Amino acid sequence: MSTLYLFHKPFQVLTQFTDPQGRNTLARWLDIPNIYPAGRLDYDSEGLLLLTDDGMLAHRITHPDHKQSKTYLVLVEGQPDDNALKALSNGVTLKDGLTRPSRVRRVTSPQVHRREPPVRHRANIVDTWLEISITEGRNRQVRRMTAHVGHPTLRLIRTAIGQWTLDTLSPGEWRRETIHMPRKTSSKSARPSRDRSRRKPE
Incomplete structure (x- = not known):
């Protein structure tokens, strides 16, 4: 068995436990020894972050071979038309190559x-919410994708990673799940058993 922590990372929090510049880190909310993030989430992004003390589980979650789908709610500037959504779905060519097809x-x-x-909302510009699911994890990928089709991202919230979702977690809250996972890499999915433990900072 392995333990996985699902954390709703607030805006402007680093996905690490220390910072020499004194910015907000995970240590403000998670006082749990020997855990580390399985993957990352940008400082200016919000939403689901997974943490564990099990290296094999972290590898299974983050390794590209497993193609864990990641889903985001994305507030973009303007109103993307059908052509823009089709381009995002089919894949767009960024500086590091063509993105895989996504669901938009x-x-x-x-x-x-x-x-x-x-x-910050501007008077004469309408914003639009999109749901975007991708199966790769390039640096700031979703933001670069929406900018590529002319609609910069204003807010980004990750709602799911594979089978794990934010569910009812509020920013700064976490819950624990016990994962029953084969010790050898296989195509079988990890099976979660939920523990509804939660904590917010004092």
């Missing part, structure tokens, strides 16, 4: 938590 759809009024500080 418009989302009307998603239920999201208030961000501090909030996104």
